Amino acid sequence: MPRRCWLVKSEPGSFSFADLLAAPARTTPWDGVRNYQARNFMRDEMRVGDAVLFYHSGATPPGVVGLAEVASEPYPDPTQFDEGSRYFDPKSRPDEPRWQLIDLRAVRELASMVTMGEIKSHPELRTMEVARRGSRLSITPVDCAHLDLVLEISERRSHG
DNA sequence: GCCAACGTTGGC
DNA sequence: GCCAACGTTGGC
Numbered sequence: 005m006p007r008r009c010w011l012v013k014s015e016p017g018s019f020s021f022a023d024l025l026a027a028p029a030r031t032t033p034w035d036g037v038r039n040y041q042a043r044n045f046m047r048d049e050m051r052v053g054d055a056v057l058f059y060h061s062g063a064t065p066p067g068v069v070g071l072a073e074v075a076s077e078p079y080p081d082p083t084q085f086d087e088g089s090r091y092f093d094p095k096s097r098p099d100e101p102r103w104q105l106i107d108l109r110a111v112r113e114l115a116s117m118v119t120m121g122e123i124k125s126h127p128e129l130r131t132m133e134v135a136r137r138g139s140r141l142s143i144t145p146v147d148c149a150h151l152d153l154v155l156e157i158s159e160r161r162s163h164g
Numbered sequence: 165g166c167c168a169a170c171g172t173t174g175g176c
Numbered sequence: 177g178c179c180a181a182c183g184t185t186g187g188c
Contacts, residue, residue, distance in 0.1 A: 013185095015185095061186060061187085062186060065187095066187070137187090138185090139185095139186090140186070142185090
C-alpha cells in the first residue's frame with residue numbers, strides 16, 4: 005500500500021491547528037465539508053494513517069503550520085442532520101447520508117510555518133494544488149515528496 | 165476591500 | 177441540459 009499524503013485548509017479563526025492540539029486525544033471530526041470533490045477524497049481515498057499537512061487560510065501570512073494524520077475510517081458527518089448546525093443539510097437523509105468525513109489527529113506543530121509565499125517561490129513546491137491561482141478546494145492530495153520537503157524546510161530553518 | 169475563480173442554484 | 181446569477185473562498 006503506497007503512502008498517501010494530503011493537505012487540508014482551515015481558517016484559524018474558525019478552527020486552528022492549536023485547536024486541534026487542544027482537542028481531546030488531539031483528534032476531531034473534520035466536519036462541515038460541503039464540497040463534493042473534498043467529500044469524495046474523504047469517503048473514497050483518505051485512510052487511517054495518511055499524512056496531512058494542516059494549512060491556515062485567510063491568515064497573514066497563510067501557510068502550512070502543522071502535521072496531522074487521518075485517524076478514522078469515513079463515516080457520515082453528524083452535522084448534516086443537526087438542524088441547529090450551520091452545516092445542516094435538509095436534503096440529506098439518515099438512511100442515505102450525503103456527507104462523509106474522517107477524523108483528523110494532530111501529530112505535531114511545525115517547527116516554523118511554511119508560508120504560501122515560500123511554497124510559490126520554491127521550484128518544486130510551486131506545483132502544489134494549494135499554490136494554484138484560484139485554488140479553493142479545502143482538501144487536496146499532495147505528492148508525499150512535497151509533504152516531506154515542506155517538513156524539511158520547516159526543520160532546516162528552525163535550526164538556523 | 166477588491167477581485168478572480170469557481171461551485172451551486174434555478175429559470176427556462 | 178444550458179447558462180446566467182449568485183454566493184463563497186481566499187490571496188493580495
